[in-house]
């Protein structure tokens with residue numbers, strides 16, 4: 687799929703679910719909480735690309751204590767609103783994480799498959815501790831029994847786009863979270 691004109695682009699944006707202002711407020715509050723929780727500890731934020739890139743950039747700037755950042759990439763959704771069921775890790779971390787308290791930064795937990803795979807992988811590298819912060823949690827679609835430690839918004843079973851989240855690689859640049867309109 688390629689979207690090259692604005693009417694095609696807008697046609698798939700059904701309605702705003704979470705506004706830019708609501709996101710900003712929630713991220714600022716989460717930054718404060720993490721800054722207190724990890725004070726005087728070696729903190730490493732690990733973002734799961736691509737979806738978490740905008741949340742990661744905002745959250746890192748909302749955290750006022752010293753910390754490092756790292757990136758992994760995982761993919762299981764292609765041109766579909768359904769998970770393919772196969773999570774592929776396409777980019778590995780560059781750091782040795784054994785001397786860090788690691789916080790995984792995710793954009794969304796949906797079926798939970800991506801997070802499960804990433805958590806198992808990172809736990810095997812024996813960090814000092816391992817927690818998860820997710821911008822969005824969609825518990826109705828969970829297929830794997832896991833929860834995040836910090837969750838900014840719980841959403842119903844809608845396929846959502848914006849603020850890093852895509853459909854077919856588009857819509858990551860929307861400044862809010864919107865419901866995707868299939869056709």
Ligand SMILES: O=P(O)(O)OC[C@H]1O[C@H](OP(=O)(O)OP(=O)(O)O)[C@H](O)[C@@H]1O
Pocket residue numbers: 734735736737738760761762763764769792793794795796797798799800801852
């Ligand atoms: O809980 P799950 O059902 O596993 O879904 C959550 C994952 O799916 C999306 O990634 P995607 O595969 O779309 O890759 P992307 O981040 O590059 O868009 C999203 O960014 C999460 O990482």
Ligand code: HPA
Pocket residue numbers: 763794796797844845846847851852853
């Ligand atoms: O609702 C969603 N939107 C975009 N990407 C996703 N990956 C899992 N769930 C979603």
Ligand SMILES: [Mg+2]
Pocket residue numbers: 737763851852853
């Ligand atoms: Mg995606």
